[in-house]
Amino acid sequence: MDTITILMGVYKGGDFLPEQLASMLGQTHSAWHLIASDDSPVDDSRHLLKRFSREHSGRMSLVRGPGVGFSANYLSLLRAAPSGYVALADQDDVWHPDKLARAHAALATLPAGRPALYCARVQPWDGAVPLGAPARALARPLGFANALIENVAVGNTIVLNPPAVDLARQAAQHTTQVFAHDWWLYQLITGTGGIVYHDDGPPVLLYRQHGGNAIGAGRGIVAQLRRKSGVLRGAFAQRLSLNADALEQSRALLTPENRTLFDAFETARAQSGTARLWQLARLGVYRQRPLKTAGFFGAAALGRI
DSSP states (O other): OOOEEEEEEESSOTTTHHHHHHHHHTOSSOOEEEEEEEOOSSSHHHHHHHHHHHHSTTSEEEEEOOSSOHHHHHHHHHHTOOSSEEEEEOSSOEEOTTHHHHHHHHHHTSOTTSOEEEEEOOEEEOSSSBOSSOOOOOOSOOSHHHHTTOOOOOGGGOEEOHHHHHHHHHHHHTOOOOSOHHHHHHHHHHHTTOEEEEEOSSOSEEEEOOTTOSSOOOOHHHHHHHHHHHHHTTHHHHHHHHHHHHHHHTGGGSOHHHHHHHHHHHHHHTSOHHHHHHHHHHHTOOOSSHHHHHHHHHHHHTTOO
8 A cells, every 4th residue: 555645734723633633544545644844833733743643653743834824834845745645634624534545546547657636626614514515526627728827726635646746846946935835736737747637526525614724615705705805906916926936936847838828828917908818818728617717807807817
């Protein structure tokens, strides 16, 4: 059985870690090792993690995080990731018992020599009951033209095969900042010609929603209004710029076709008015749902990309 290294960023996770750690212990794919990188300014998380390490010898390594945000914490973990399979974990979810097994089985069906990223559906959850329906299955193919303007790889579901881990480790050495590590991985894997496999089966975990979520599922009218307000304030454009900076630092790894698409996308973003819309339409960038694609072009029409 292949060992899967689990990388988990931690920040003040004392209220949630016991359930997450218990769900890891319940995995049917029992060959795993956890590396937890703790960004917490206080010791509550570390006490729990150290106790877990003592009680489950050989299961966990604890390191100090860089202390500059959740994405930087995961970049730091990826820079030092060991070779082999790697899964990403949040501190506050609950994994279903077959989460790792399903990911490993799916990745095993893909060409062994190509970087591949597995991701899956989640069930938003408040710690007691589900919050609405699970995330929907994807509607369109996965690829770089999608990754440029939308992230579909939910970070707490991601598992990388060994070539993808090697690629991520290499790229992370030269990447100083990203908006979100999962979106960066989706862009990196697709941009370099790798494979992204989205598991449209039942959700693999309970995705806890609470006031401390770094990003969260973002459902409901209030969340939608908050997103639209953020677009108008330039938040989405800032995210795209952070993504572009990170891709530029790894441009030598992109396929020639995707390097051309990336450069054309950035040129289009810099245009104004109808020229911007016309150039973007020619590139064929898209989101998974027609309304979301329309929302992107609406933001482009307003000069907010």
